[in-house]
Amino acid sequence: MRLPLRPRLSALARCCAALLAALCGASSSAVTAAAPGGHADAPQMSVKRLFAPASDVESGVLRLPPPEATPTRSHALVFVDAFAPQSARTGVVRFRFQHGGGALRLMPLGRDASVWRGRLFAGESEIPLAGGDALVARVTEQFASQSAFGLDESTRVLELELPAGECEVEFFAEVPPGTAAVLVVDAGADRNDGPALVAQLASRVNRAGAGFELVVRGESRPARGVVPATTRGVDVTGATVTWSDGVVEHARSVRPMRDGAVRVGFASARRGNAVVRVDGLVRDSRGSQHQRSLFYLARISDGARIAGGAVVHAVNAASDWIDCDFAVSHADPGDALFACAELWAVAGADFRVLGWIGGIATIESHGRAPFVRLGFDRGQLGLGEGERLVFRNVRLHERDGFAPLDVREEVVPEMRVALPNRREAEPRGPLDWAGPAGIASVAVPEISSLVPPVGGHALVLSHGYCASSNPWPLAQFSSDAWPYANLGQNLSNDVFAVDLATRAAQFKSYGIIGHSQGGNAALHLHTFYWSGLDWAGSGRLMQCVGSPLEGTPLAGNLAAFGQALGIQCGANFDITPDGAAAWLAGIPTASRAKLFTHTTTFTNVPFVYDYCSIATDFFLSDPEDGVVEHSSGHIVGAQDMGLRTGWCHVGGMRDPAQTGDANRNATMNAQGAR
């Protein structure tokens, strides 16, 4: 298959895509994939109606965690500016900041950033920051190759020690005026003890028109460290939101809270991805102030809401399938979303959880008020004496991005069918969806014409987000391995999964080995849709390496730098910690159990380096592979295959690309289901 070439990225874009494409690279080609919609003439794909046992609810696997569970931290200060004319051929850009003292790392990003000449003024001192190979005493300069991200340009990181005080950095370069420049400043000597700016959304549900708030605070240690973080006060010095169309709005309110946190409010008349920038001063344990900036990718949605009613009824007299129709409002019939609800048996003050139902569903109306239909099999639960069924934690999410649309604590249904007695219920497999009554369809993008049918059974090797090529070395796999390629794309997990299934539909059945977001897409596909994955034979159905299953802190920065520098791949809410949490809250244990997760990290060479990519090390907590933190690459319920040292996310980092590990590839190849 030959794909249409996309216009070559500008040098600047390619350079900065180094960061922005950190989940795998820049692009040279693309395939148009229509956004999923829900209309009758579109091609259909069958969705699974999910049922999870009570244990999944009791363990919290299917609960939407509170926003404070997925904060974004920043130890860095980031400037975004543009070169101003200095002479006929050169431009200049200046950045000023307050340094709290100690070690300082500077990383310029932009076109030819590795050869920008510059100087740093600190108090009375002037320190030249020569470009190219001219290293300067007192400054350690490391070139950070960006070839890992499919780029042929590098940047550099300057490390130096400075006393506390005002700093100013100037860069000169032969670039056209207006050329974008970014400077990342890491002003904490030891980042694990250094103060961080921390933010989280005030609410999981953020609707267009309703406004949204971030809760911002200071912290003296990452929450993922062994020692609990200490909350510090913060002075918010600036807060803006940049929408996907480039419109920038300032915060409409900044409200200090009693606990030292600050609530920063924004008007949100728009929907879509919102890149929030917060600047603040955070005090460390000695009382010194440190400037920090934080980029937060929020998703502002607008769509269906839970109307409050529900009807439970049998499909027909001959069927064991029971439909649960949840009334919704602000919804257009035909649109698809994700819905779920916990099932509880209530008798007076007593209650017990029965299970959980969910799935991607189309909004229906059939001449009455719109509703979303979920369901379960009669054999999956039974009620005891005097018990009645209620739904709790009913949720609606966007299908594309999984941002929560609405959450309702309890919905009491109208029962038009008697549920089996508790003793008579015959427990059945929690994820046996067989039977036409349990099957519904939603519209999917029309791209199936791309795949001529060949039959057979395959091991699909998937790349990740925004990849420039498929990273798996085919020579390390057997002849039935097939490299999925939809290069240079920024896809939600849902669109990615549907695209994967549509292209792999040329095979009767397959297992998937997914790199990076390819692993997320595989899990999404298996959980929510019927596909060739369901017909694979014995073996490991899904295996993933370096997948941001719980998101990556890079996502917000990627979105921000993408907006600033015009990088193509851009914001992806699914791979933010918030987006991942919302997504994972819809994935039952039975699906997770079919996923085998691998993570890697760098070889720690004391006093030499302790990172995969010095560029992304600014934003990640160890151990990490240059893109994904170890702790985010494994999830509860999946098969944790461990952390392997000496491999990084992609090529061009300190250690080889994790997809090139021949030993692991041989094992995954041998164990993979087809």
Add this chain to the structure above:
Amino acid sequence: MTMPQMSKIGLSFACAAMLAAPTVAQTDQWCFPASSITDNGSITRTVIVPPTADVRTIVGVRVRVAATHPWVGDLSFTLRHPSGVEVVLVDRPGIPSVGFPGPWGCGGDNIDCWFADAATGVAETTCSVTAVPVLAGSLRPTGALASLKGRAPQGTWTLIAADAVAGDVGQLTAACVEITTAPDCNLNGVDDAVDIAAGTSADVDLDGVPDECGCVADLDGDGAVTSSDLGVLLSAWGTCGGCAADLTGDGQVLSDDLGILLSAWGGCGNS
């Protein structure tokens, strides 16, 4: 005897006579030989159902098919009656698909089921990711086996098993056709007892045989089965479409027709 004079006992007797007659409905099972199914091809297996002493018609057919195959969506099975009439039992279950089970049809393993018109489950759309065999129990075929009703049972029956996709291979481990027949001496394709009960045929002597059957072999219509009838039969020997000499209704005039004629030699019974 006139109907108003029939007593309750008489009715009971009549029924008893019908049930006791040697020509009640009977069910026989005829099995095809087991065989591997050619990958991306088809096989035909046959079984010969011999003629019966009396003229019988099919009143019911069920077919059992047992096959091992890792992807039943590749398979189709067709039953062919000796007359050439075919009934598709199942044709690549799961195809066409609107999403489930997918473009390649049902990917489940193995078949061990009875195809029967009366079944509630439909073979074509039955599929599960967990059940093995995936097609099991009693399932309604794609075509109607009822289309074989009223036809003669004897002759060569054929089962055609086809595999539409290369790669996955399977074996036909068992296949049988279960044929229920009933006497049909008047060759109208209806069980004689049904004819009598419905009043389509008279049975004045209450022997359970339609009165007109006495003359089934009276091919020249002279009220007796004689050498002239034999001549008519012999002149039609071989293949004949719907000719009177085809006493068994199988489309051919052969020894089984001759046997019927000879057994009726002489008078025409009830006429």
